[in-house]
Amino acid sequence: MSSLVVRNIGQLLTLRGPARPRVGGEMSELGILTDAAMLISDGVIVSVGKDGQVEADGATEVDAEGGVVSPGFVDAHTHPVFGGTRVDEYELRAQGASYVEISQAGGGIMSTVRATRAASEDELFRQSRRYADWFLKGGTTTVEAKSGYGLTLEDELKILRVIHRLNAECPLDYIATFLGAHSIPTEFRDEPSEYVDMVIHQMIPKVWPTGLAEWCDVFCESIAFDLRTTERIMMAAKEAGFGLRMHVDQLSNEGGAALAARLGATTADHLERTDASGIAALADAGVQPVLLPASVYALGLDHYPDARGMISAGLAVVLATDFNPGSSPTTSMPAVLSLACTHLKMSPAEAMTACTVNAAYSLHRGDQLGALTPGKQADFVIWGVEDYREIPYFFGVNHVRSVWKEGRSVVSGSPGLRV
Ligand SMILES: [Zn+2]
Known part of the structure; x- marks a missing residue:
């Protein structure tokens, strides 16, 4: 049995609380222990408490040097497997072109689809592995990962196999989502309904039995799949056995939130x-909102989601990066925390809850992840700050000192408090 004790923790963010996602005022309660220690055995937390009261005979000691210790981030919305980049479009947008204009000119998602189809499984794995390191270095220990840049059964399965291999070979944990309905591929532009039929009758029935994805997602938007089509695809996915996540109301209000509520996403x-x-429909149905402020920022837009309205309505808000090569090229959850505090007017505590315990519940992993309490998996970050609010406040600086996955060090050597 291997044991580890982390001592001299200035602030231990336990996120203790009821065994369900946190709502309303609960989102402000991080369960902070000061001058704390945490004992871990075989990758699982055994006890937390005041340093000096946590007994740890024979355990390896780690000194947090008075810094903050938080749960590893759970990033509940990412698109981390793709060929190429969109750095050319980034430059075009800097010169004034809009995302929709670029998409209509054959760029956007379709340019990534072409590069992803052309890439071998090994090439995609190597490229994505680099991003896995970025996630870990920013304090993220679990990601939800969508396919969606293949848009043929073969290419979608190729991406899902890469996600499966990343999960097996990288310290980062991946939870896969099938997003065959990400965009209508160019070859179906004249007959989009044929592509929809293919998603419903060929892809969904063939992807589910592989076990390579547990969730299904649709990009419900006027430039992608309309409300009625989204409903048909989601109904088929639900019937097959998938859990439902949905991209809705990003660029226009199509009534996607109400549809997500009706479908029980x-x-x-x-x-x-x-x-x-x-918002009221989501609240009635208990749907968790996943807010992606980095995509608003990176598209140069200023219409952020109404996080305050959602928290007031009792929604268990989640924050995620939306990491993808077009609209949100960042793996950084600290950057998202900063955007959430500045633009969504969430408090640092609400933002921290949104990307740990609430994110874990949104992926049905709340019993293992997102909190540092006895019985939880020991996925945590030691930060080079004494006050957790400095993580979003001193933005654009990586304060991560070390990252631990199931009690094992996976990132180390970053500067601490005593530099
Ligand atoms: Zn997305």
Whole structure:
């Protein structure tokens, strides 16, 4: 049995609380222990408490040097496997072109689809492995990972196999989502309904039995899949056995939030344009909103989702990066925390809850991840700050000192408090 004790923790963010996602005022309660220690055995937390009261005979000692210790981030919305980059479009957008204009000119998602189809499984693995390191170095220990840049059965399965291999070979944990309905591929532009039929009748029935994805997602938007089509695809996915996550109300309010509520989706993601009636529908159905402020920022837009309205309505808000090569090229959860505090007017504590315990519940992993309490998996970050609020406050600086996955060090050597 291997034991580890982390001592001299200035602030231990336990996120202790009820065994469900946190809502309303609960989102401000991080369960902070000061001058704390945490004992871990075989990758699982055994006890937390005041340093000096935690007994740890024979355990390896780690000194947190008075810094903050938090749960590893759970990033509940990412697109981390793709060929190429979109750095050319990034430059075009800097010169004034809009995301929709670029998409209509054959760029956007389709340019990534072409590069992803052309790449071998090994090439995709090597490229994605680099991003896995970035996630870990930013304090993220689990990601939800969507396919969606293949848009043929073969290419979608290729991406899902890469996600499976990343999960097996990298310290980062991946939870896979099938996103065959990400965009209508160019070859079906004249007959989009044929592509929809293919997703429903060929892809969903063939992807589910492989076990390579547990969730299914649809990009519900006027430039992608309309409300009625989204409903048909989601119904087929639900019938097959998938859990449902949905991209809705990003660029326009199409009533996607209400549809997510009606379908009993686990999450509704984006929601930049969702209004009060959409929020009320999500609240009635217990759907968790996954907010992605980095995509608003990176597109140069200013219409952020109504996080305050959602928290007031009792929604268990989640924050995620939306890491993808077009609209959100960042793996950094600290950057998302900063955006959430500055633009969504969430408090640092609410933001921290949103990307740990609430994110874990949105992926049905709340019993193992997202909190540092006895029985939970020992996925945690030691930060080079004494006050957790400095993580979003001193933005653009990586404060991560070390990252631990199931009690094992996976990132180390970053500067601490005593430099
Ligand atoms: Zn997305």
